[in-house]
Amino acid sequence: MPAFCFFFVFIFSGILHAQETMIHLHGRLWEKGTKRPISEANIFILPHKLKATTNQKGEFNFSEVPKSACQMVINVSGYNKYDEKDLCSGDQNNLNIYLEKISYTTFETTVSAKVIKRDDQSMSLTQEEFLKMPGSFGGDPIRAAQNLPGIGQSGASAQIIVQGAGVDDTSYGIDGHRVPNVFHFGGLSSIVSPEAVERIDYLPSGYGPEYGKAMGGVISLSTKAPAQDRWHGMAFMDLFNAGALTEGPMDDEQKSSLLVSGRYSYIGQVLKAVAKQSDDFALTAAPTFYDLTSIYKRKINEQNQFKTTFVASRDELELVLNKAAANDTALRGEFKNTSSFIRLIPQLSTELDAHTKLENSLGLGRDAILLNINGRYLDIDAKVLSQRAELVKEWTPTYKTYLGMDNYFTWSTVKVNLPNFYMVGGVNNPFSVGDQRKFVSKGHDSELAAYLRHEIKTSRDSRWTYLPNFRVDRFSVNSSTTAAPRFQLRYQWEPSLLLRASVGQYVQPPLPQETSQYYGNPGVKSPYAIHYTTGFTKDFREGTSQGLEFTNNYFYKDLKRLVISDIQTNYANKGTGKIYGGEIQAKYRLNNWSSQIVYTYLHSRRTIPGFGTHPSEFDQTHNLNLIGGYSQGRWAYSTRFRYVTGNPYTPILAATYDSDNDVYIPIRGALYSQRFDAFKSLDLRIDRKFIYDTWILTGYLDIQNITNSKNSQFLETSYDYTQSNQVNGLPILPTIGVKGEF
Structure with missing residues (x-):
């Protein structure tokens, strides 16, 4: 009988000890600097061989992690490796982890998709492109568009020269509606903050019937x-x-x-x-x-x-x-x-x-x-x-x-x-x-x-x-x-x-x-x-x-x-x-x-x-x-x-x-x-x-x-x-x- 009691106490105390040493880790995985949530990322806790995958909000959850020395490892393509120790000392319900990208410039490698354009004659610059264009004075979309084919040199003028046409032969628009100009004084800056522009469309010749009232071309900000x-x-x-x-x-x-x-x-x-x-x-x-x-x-x-x-x-x-x-x-x-x-x-x-x-x-x-x-x-x-x-x-x-x-x-x-x-x-x-x-x-x-x-x-x-x-x-x-x-x-x-x-x-x-x-x-x-x-x-x-x-x-x-x-x-x-x-x-x-x-x-x-x-x-x-x-x-x-x-x-x-x-x-x-x-x-x-x-x-x-x-x-x-x-x-x-x- 004493031997049985000793065995029972040993087993029960082991269970209690195991319950006491399990902790909970819950948090979110962010892109460092931009605070964009990183989804579909695998997170590992070693040496316990535990794994969790972030959801669309970047959230992850480990419900039972032994309270002992551990190492969290995150290795996502395009980001620096995350390797952190001493995270398993206690429960953490609001853990924020920031992964730093290898490159934060707009020249990063991405898979290109075919862009479907309504008008084959149009040429466009997206925000990602014009923000880093040289000579654009801080990513100005209109100044960046001057790198496109057919746009002439106009000095300090606020007008845009399209394929040798006159300054009054070009039409300017915002979201499809005509405005008198798109440049400020001296032609140094456009009239809309670059970060508020999705893209700039340039139609120099032969464009469709949606645009008119211009013999030279069309410059439109979206x-x-x-x-x-x-x-x-x-x-x-x-x-x-x-x-x-x-x-x-x-x-x-x-x-x-x-x-x-x-x-x-x-x-x-x-x-x-x-x-x-x-x-x-x-x-x-x-x-x-x-x-x-x-x-x-x-x-x-x-x-x-x-x-x-x-x-x-x-x-x-x-x-x-x-x-x-x-x-x-x-x-x-x-x-x-x-x-x-x-x-x-x-x-x-x-x-x-x-x-x-x-x-x-x-x-x-x-x-x-x-x-x-x-x-x-x-x-x-x-x-x-x-x-x-x-x-x-x-x-x-x-x-x-x-x-x-x-x-x-x-x-x-x-x-x-x-x-x-x-x-x-x-x-x-x-x-x-x-x-x-x-x-x-x-x-x-x-x-x-x-x-x-x-x-x-x-x-x-x-x-x-x-x-x-x-x-x-x-x-x-x-x-x-x-x-x-x-x-x-x-x-x-x-x-x-x-x-x-x-x-x-x-x-x-x-x-x-x-x-x-x-x-x-x-x-x-x-x-x-x-x-x-x-x-x-x-x-x-x-x-x-x-x-x-x-x-x-x-x-x-x-x-x-x-x-x-x-x-x-x-x-x-x-x-x-x-x-x-x-x-x-x-x-x-x-x-x-x-x-x-x-x-x-x-x-x-x-x-x-x-x-x-x-x-x-x-x-x-x-x-x-x-x-x-x-x-x-x-x-x-x-x-x-x-x-x-x-x-x-x-x-x-x-x-x-x-x-x-x-x-x-x-x-x-x-x-x-x-x-x-x-x-x-x-x-x-x-x-x-x-x-x-x-x-x-x-x-x-x-x-x-x-x-x-x-x-x-x-x-x-x-x-x-x-x-x-x-x-x-x-x-x-x-x-x-x-x-x-x-």
């Missing part, structure tokens, strides 16, 4: 959907501006999310300091710009999603010219220029059934421009309403249609107190020569459009896709209606080789000043162009991220009814033009290295009665971008070399004296018959990340024109036009900044 997993934040500061962004879910069910961002530029303070060293002008108020972006998205139900985007932008420059301009005594005194706009863009997306989708959106806002030159002014205030709707229907696996509307309305008040001036070949007559015009004009204009797009295959296995498209535009500014047929053709030679071609008509309304009854010619018609394109894309990567992608395009644009200055009628449709050329883009990636070659060859010609055929203002024959990037660990390096043929300009042969106005009037030579020297620029960008458990700090150095090349932009002439100087563009321009993310 805003992102705010994060829904948790609240994120970002703040940055560099030499020119500062900003912040926050985004996250609005409810526990994660049906609603919100993003708010804003930026303010203090670049004017730098220029103000420079101005103090000059006797010619003084900045009474430093040039400034700011912008605000807000995005709200809500999933109403399984069929309906609502998104609204709000964008506000303002630029202001004010200075005093103490001395008159060299060739015009009227240009002195106070100078003020402000430009601003706001847009509220509500969007509703509805899935009517598995094969039918309806998109509706509005753009409500206001545009304002003020130019004041010592009491002479142009003051424009316009209320804007734009409306888009599109019904997408997949009738069969081989037939799909897109039926849509694209309407734009303005209610504007224009106040003018300016002389009527004459310009040909980029050379203005002096400001004081023109007849003074002073008036106030109020009006309402509409631009209506409807379009139909077809996607047709003869069979499911057919390699051919036919896209007969049609668009109709109605412009109230000159009471014109234009039918614009367009046709696209694609042939999938093999999964990695796509051939394409297109032809179509593209019309745009004349500018408001060109049809003004006070300042222009109400009889001006709408200019238009016929686009012809062909090209191919070959992907040699075979489904991986390593290897070569190659794109080759050719284009021809026949420009008709171009509006030009006319002494008798102010403006007339007497101009014609042609633009033709070819483009290549080769992208290669190997491990931590990436590189691109982007080259455009083009000729842009205009014909004006009395002046003959001549190069256009932006006839840039050669445009070459060489881009390279390397990443290792927390460091990323990228560089860009850009070479662009110098812009042509019109020489001034002599001048005649106008005694009534005490100025000289230039006598022009052959239009755009001389050129500035070629534009050359070498840019460099370096990023360094500092990784903490729940946030990331990035320091970056971005230097434009590191060789300080003197790139001439325009001519400055003496009062009698006997002497001239070439005015250079931006010199070496470095920016150093820091950015924090959580």
